[in-house]
């Protein structure tokens with residue numbers, strides 16, 4: 134892959150052999166053959182020739198990606214910043230944020246401006262532009278609950294496209310951007326979110342949030358109180374990726390038909406299986422519990438491990454490669470399937486063809 138016929142501007146944007154070790158939260162050593170920082174939308178337009186003919190990889194904060202040692206692609210690092218209020222009507226405030234902005238910084242910005250809606254999603258790593266890709270969610274709230282629309286650059290067609298709520302087809306840790314036909318095709322440059330300025334619709338349904346608020350004696354919480362509680366809970370449960378490389382939950386919580394769940398209950402009695410309603414005739418299971426029950430919590434193979442406090446998190450103890458982490462995760466999948474007849478699906482994004490070459 135060579136970028137020989139680039140105009141001057143393109144050549145200035147694209148670097149060769151860039152290390153991504155500090156650009157992924159697993160902290161794996163990965164090198165991109167070609168790398169470009171996208172600082173404004175016009176950077177993409179000026180690169181359309183290069184983009185149309187090259188395999189690319191879109192990189193945000195690298196907090197939900199498993200990278201191979203060598204990435205023979207043009208990596209596009211989204212660095213489009215900025216946030217502004219674009220519409221305000223009564224209680225509703227619509228903001229537009231650059232896709233490269235850090236998600237938690239956006240949450241803090243909203244709280245500083247007295248806005249509600251993002252508080253339960255505090256401290257999720259990564260960028261604003263990646264948030265719609267898997268419809269990030271935590272503590273009873275998902276991005277779809279406050280999403281208005283987004284703007285993305287179609288790398289195939291070389292032009293911008295708008296997506297409203299419906300077009301994004303949000304589901305649990307899913308959107309149209311993860312569909313096979315769209316994967317890696319749209320680079321999200323701007324995201325618009327619908328927040329509240331006064332009558333906030335606060336979600337304190339999670340017992341852990343209620344407990345922290347009660348301990349602090351808060352009976353009428355503000356969005357900042359809830360964000361504070363969420364931050365406290367998250368810090369106590371998840372490893373800090375700066376100290377112990379990880380990408381949060383490695384697997385999705387499986388959703389199975391009720392009939393299958395009933396059969397499991399009979400088979401595993403008297404063991405109690407944690408479960409949550411997931412819509413008509415469906416049950417959501419806790420992937421962490423299934424992994425823990427399969428004996429993986431705290432296990433280590435070389436530098437890859439299953440986090441000792443939360444089995445859903447795979448960690449890089451030091452110098453693990455993406456290839457080793459993927460192989461370890463496959464052992465977990467096989468074991469859980471053997472024991473429970475349930476196939477775990479990966480939440481973390483990985484280009485398997487690059488990792489298994």
Ligand SMILES: Cc1cc2nc3c(=O)[nH]c(=O)nc-3n(C[C@H](O)[C@H](O)[C@H](O)COP(=O)(O)OP(=O)(O)OC[C@H]3O[C@@H](n4cnc5c(N)ncnc54)[C@H](O)[C@@H]3O)c2cc1C
Nearest residue numbers: 193194195196197198258259260262263269270321380381
């Ligand atoms: C400690 C920890 C805790 C976490 N907790 C949660 C949680 O509670 N809830 C949750 O939902 N997630 C959680 N995550 C996962 C992760 O933070 C989110 O998925 C986040 O949105 C990823 O953002 P990113 O910028 O790092 O994306 P990256 O990892 O860089 O990319 C993720 C995927 O999105 C694509 N992508 C990235 N940017 C764009 C863009 N601008 N346009 C189009 N595609 C793009 C990439 O190609 C890749 O396929 C956690 C991760 C960690 C490390």
